[in-house]
Amino acid sequence: MPAPIFPASMQDGPTVGELGEFEVIRVITEQASSSLNGDDAAVLRHATPNSRAVVATDMLVSGRHFRLDWSTPAEIGEKAILQNFADIEAMGARPVAALLAISAPTHTPVEFIRGLASGIGKRLGEYSAELVGGDVASGESLVISVTAIGALGGSLPELTLGRARPGQTLVAHGRIGYSAAGLALLEHFGRAGVPEHFKPLIDAHCSPRLTPGRGMVARAAGATAMTDNSDGLIVDLSHMAKKSGVRIDVDSAEIAPDSLLSLAGEELGCDPWEWILSGGEDHTLLSTTFGDAPSGFRVIGRVTKSRPDDLVTVDKKTPAYSAGWKSF
Amino acid sequence: MPAPIFPASMQDGPTVGELGEFEVIRVITEQASSSLNGDDAAVLRHATPNSRAVVATDMLVSGRHFRLDWSTPAEIGEKAILQNFADIEAMGARPVAALLAISAPTHTPVEFIRGLASGIGKRLGEYSAELVGGDVASGESLVISVTAIGALGGSLPELTLGRARPGQTLVAHGRIGYSAAGLALLEHFGRAGVPEHFKPLIDAHCSPRLTPGRGMVARAAGATAMTDNSDGLIVDLSHMAKKSGVRIDVDSAEIAPDSLLSLAGEELGCDPWEWILSGGEDHTLLSTTFGDAPSGFRVIGRVTKSRPDDLVTVDKKTPAYSAGWKSF
Numbered sequence: 001m002p003a004p005i006f007p008a009s010m011q012d013g014p015t016v017g018e019l020g021e022f023e024v025i026r027v028i029t030e031q032a033s034s035s036l037n038g039d040d041a042a043v044l045r046h047a048t049p050n051s052r053a054v055v056a057t058d059m060l061v062s063g064r065h066f067r068l069d070w071s072t073p074a075e076i077g078e079k080a081i082l083q084n085f086a087d088i089e090a091m092g093a094r095p096v097a098a099l100l101a102i103s104a105p106t107h108t109p110v111e112f113i114r115g116l117a118s119g120i121g122k123r124l125g126e127y128s129a130e131l132v133g134g135d136v137a138s139g140e141s142l143v144i145s146v147t148a149i150g151a152l153g154g155s156l157p158e159l160t161l162g163r164a165r166p167g168q169t170l171v172a173h174g175r176i177g178y179s180a181a182g183l184a185l186l187e188h189f190g191r192a193g194v195p196e197h198f199k200p201l202i203d204a205h206c207s208p209r210l211t212p213g214r215g216m217v218a219r220a221a222g223a224t225a226m227t228d229n230s231d232g233l234i235v236d237l238s239h240m241a242k243k244s245g246v247r248i249d250v251d252s253a254e255i256a257p258d259s260l261l262s263l264a265g266e267e268l269g270c271d272p273w274e275w276i277l278s279g280g281e282d283h284t285l286l287s288t289t290f291g292d293a294p295s296g297f298r299v300i301g302r303v304t305k306s307r308p309d310d311l312v313t314v315d316k317k318t319p320a321y322s323a324g325w326k327s328f
Numbered sequence: 329m330p331a332p333i334f335p336a337s338m339q340d341g342p343t344v345g346e347l348g349e350f351e352v353i354r355v356i357t358e359q360a361s362s363s364l365n366g367d368d369a370a371v372l373r374h375a376t377p378n379s380r381a382v383v384a385t386d387m388l389v390s391g392r393h394f395r396l397d398w399s400t401p402a403e404i405g406e407k408a409i410l411q412n413f414a415d416i417e418a419m420g421a422r423p424v425a426a427l428l429a430i431s432a433p434t435h436t437p438v439e440f441i442r443g444l445a446s447g448i449g450k451r452l453g454e455y456s457a458e459l460v461g462g463d464v465a466s467g468e469s470l471v472i473s474v475t476a477i478g479a480l481g482g483s484l485p486e487l488t489l490g491r492a493r494p495g496q497t498l499v500a501h502g503r504i505g506y507s508a509a510g511l512a513l514l515e516h517f518g519r520a521g522v523p524e525h526f527k528p529l530i531d532a533h534c535s536p537r538l539t540p541g542r543g544m545v546a547r548a549a550g551a552t553a554m555t556d557n558s559d560g561l562i563v564d565l566s567h568m569a570k571k572s573g574v575r576i577d578v579d580s581a582e583i584a585p586d587s588l589l590s591l592a593g594e595e596l597g598c599d600p601w602e603w604i605l606s607g608g609e610d611h612t613l614l615s616t617t618f619g620d621a622p623s624g625f626r627v628i629g630r631v632t633k634s635r636p637d638d639l640v641t642v643d644k645k646t647p648a649y650s651a652g653w654k655s656f
Contacts (some may be wrong), residue, residue, distance in 0.1 A: 021655035038571075040418040040555055041384035041478065043486045053381035055460065056369035057475055059429035061467035090368035101387040101473050106656050132383065135473075138656045139389035145429050145463075145473035149383055150369065158371045227368055243366075327349035328434050328466045 003105060004062040004142040007069070010109035017106030017138070024136050027114050028100065032121030034130035036097070042132035044097055044149060054150035054158070056087035062142035070186045073112045075206040077119025080146045082208050085127060086228040086283040088150035089215030092159040097132045098124060099147040103139035116144070119207075127212045159219055159226035159287065164244035168224070168288040170301035173214045176233055176255050177272060178204030180279025181264045188268055201264060208283050214296050218287050221294035226287040232280040232324030234312050240286070241311035248288075249313045250301035277314070277321040331433060332390040332470040335397070338437035345434030345466070352464050355442050356428065360449030362458035364425070370460035372425055372477060382478035382486070384415035390470035398514045401443025402450070403534040408474045409451040410536050414556040414611035416478035417543030420487040425460045426452060427475040431467035444472070447535075455540045487547055487554035487615065492572035496552070496616040498629035501542045504561055504583050505600060506532030508607025509592045516596055529592060536611050542624050546615050549622035557612040560652030562605050562640050565614060569639035576616075577641045578629035605642070605649040 016024050029037055036042045044053070058080070060066055066076045085095040100120060102113070117131075124131060132149075152158055182205030185194045194202055203209075218226060225244060227236050233255070241248045257265065257272035265272035285297070293299050310318055344352050357365055364370045372381070386408070388394055394404045413423040428448060430441070445459075452459060460477075480486055510533030513522045522530055531537075546554060553572060555564050561583075569576045585593065585600035593600035613625070621627050638646055 017656045019656075024656070039488050039490075040415040041382045041421070041476070043419060043421070043480055044381045044383065053372045053477060054369045055372065055383075055425070055427055055475070055477055057427040057429045057461065057463055057473070059431050059463045059465045059471070059473060061431050061465050064465065064467055087368040091371060093369070093371070097383070099383055099385040099475060101385045103387050103389050103469070103471050133385065135385055135387045136655050137387045137389050137392065139392055139469050139471060141431070141467050141469040141471065143387070143431050143467060143469065143471045143473075145385070145387060145471075147383070147385055147427060147475040148369070149381060149477075152371055160367050162367075327464050328345045328347075328352070 003140060004068055006109050006112055010111040013109050013111045015106060016104055016108045016110055016113060019110055021136055024113055027110055028117040031114060031117035032124055032131035034132050036130060036132040042097065051151040051153040054088055054091050054093040054152050055147065056084055057145060057147040058084050060144045070191050071206045073115025074119030077116040078123045078207045080144055081120055081123040082210065083230065083283055084146045084148035086210060088148050089210065090159065090226045090228045090285060091152065092215045092219030092226060093150035093152040094216055095127045095129050095148055095150045097130050097149040100131055100134035101145040103137045103141065103143040105140060105142065106138050108142065156219055159215065159223055161225060161227055161240045161243040164225035164240050164246050164248065164288040164303045166246055166303055166305045168290050168303040169299045170248055170250065170303060171287050171289060171293045171297035172284050172300045173297045174210055174282055174284035175204060176229060176282055176284050177257065177261055177276035177279050179208060179281040180275035181261055181272065184268055184270060185264060198264060200260060204282065210283060210285065211296055214285055218294040218297060222291040223287040223289040223294060226285060229282045229284040229286055230280055232278040234277050234319050234322040235324030237286060238311040245306050247304045247307050247311060247313065248301060249304055249316055252315045254300040274321045277319050278323040280325050331468060332396055334437050334440055338439040341437050341439045343434060344432055344436045344438055344441060347438050349464055352441055355438055356445040359442060359445035360452060360459035362460050364458060364460040379479040379481040382416055382419050382421040382480050383475065384412055385473060385475040386412050388472045398519050399534045401440045402447030405444040405447025406451045406535045408472055409448055410538065411558065411611055412474045412476035413455060414538060416476050417538065418487060418554045418556045418613060419478065419480065420543045420547030420554060421478035421480040422544055423455045423457050423476055423478045425458050425477040428459055428462035429473040431465045431469065431471040433468060433470065434466050436470065484547055487543065487551055489553060489555055489568045489571040492553035492568055492574050492576065492616040492631045494574055494631055494633045496618050496631040497627045498576055498578065498631060499615050499617060499621045499625035500612050500628045501625045502538055502610055502612035503532060504557060504610055504612050505585065505589055505604035505607050507536060507609040508603035509589055509600065510534065512596055512598060513592060526592060528588060532610065538611060538613065539624055542613055546622040546625060550619040551615040551617040551622060554613060554615040557610045557614055558608055560606040560608040562647050562650040563652030566639040573634050575632045575635050575639060575641065576629060577632055577644055580643050582628040602649045605647050606651040608653050
């Protein structure tokens, strides 16, 4: 993996090495400001009284989790927040704050940092959340680590992986397979070459979105288990099925490729079912409930008693694809 | 900065690339276990009711913040926790949990991860805190990001940088200058070559310690401002003086080099005052109070009205050294 190469359009401005730590922090907090920032640690006051704190972290490495020629700096920031906040939502909690730690080479253009922070600030704003602290360091690789903090109020339990029960329905909020299709298109065409009509797939990969609050809504409506589709649909549901001691059966008709996924599959000579079943990175919220599908969710399957063979089935059969993201 | 070179003694075992993500996570959680770990996000239950959450993060880059030939993996883990928990203590809060994100090359020996996690688990244990989540990713550099979560109970305000007031005394918990002296010895001798009698200086650099709870004690005893000596004594006190709109005067007699620092200075031909005034990384807690020095703290100076020239003085004069850590 080579050192990061920044787009030519950014090469004219100052670098982080030229500006130094405190100016770099100023650029970041200008784009994503919070009155809680600026001390040794941030004290979160906006959690509701008696709420529990919920925390998650993700580390993004340039060339591995994002590419500077595929994503704008703002998109990288947007995605870093979204994927962390999806983990908070997947507990049924409300995202309230984030911390940002960056390791960057000294030749990193300040324009990259500004764009990254603007994307972070934009996505945080959609959640009424704030960037409350962080760290900047020099290093050969460009590495971005975001920590999300959420608040879980009330007395209902959180939505863990281990609380799916036989007889429940499996519900989903968000698209499935779009992110992996977008990635395949970027690999084939490069960002500039992707035909315009595939934009929703590119957006799903470079700048995924969820409607803020769906996790809280599902918890209030009686959902018991939840996770997000980050590593791959079958992989993530398998974690839930294993932790819960159940089997999860997905209804193929409810997750079948739409016309856009089918078109991308034809264009690239790929089976769109691979994107759907093993793609990941959609950050779709996947939940189980005895009740009706909560607002914004649709039914895509059901929870049954465990079977010795498969943790997750599609139409009661072993899925055609079940691989997922590999960290190493 | 070259890719990390791991000690020869670790080369015989498996690498993280051979083991894969889930086994690597198992190795980590074996060394630093928590029942709160293992879901999309961790829900913290052990904060006291009505307490606020306090969060801080630090990113450590191999070759920049630590060296594999100077520190054992366990020491790197111990220091990563200590420096984050010092930030939590510096708000007057109680550290309760940590998140660990690691980016590591696929050739990283699993033995390194195990050692790192054992140091993390050991230091967390001293604080009755837990490792509640994290992320592992592959990347060219070895980068460790720790997020600390604390709980701040009761109605007293937190100890911010902006609450030092003229007439207060400046108090400190922990040594000052030891870490920088240790670093200078390592640069000169290498780890194996450092004379045995300098061990306290090496320990201060590679595995700094504070007595857990000093921040809470100071807050309860009436301290109002606090920070830790991470970037350099004068730099860190200057942040406090600036945010508070005051001047801070340090009494040279109270921070003067002891016999060990003087000996190291003679050995290396250095002025130990430079280590004391601009060294940083001691993570000494520096606080201001109108009352007596809280338990475990000693008086090292006083807060006076602001003056247009110096934010921080030593014996009312401009300090001989005032540089600090540079991130880029």
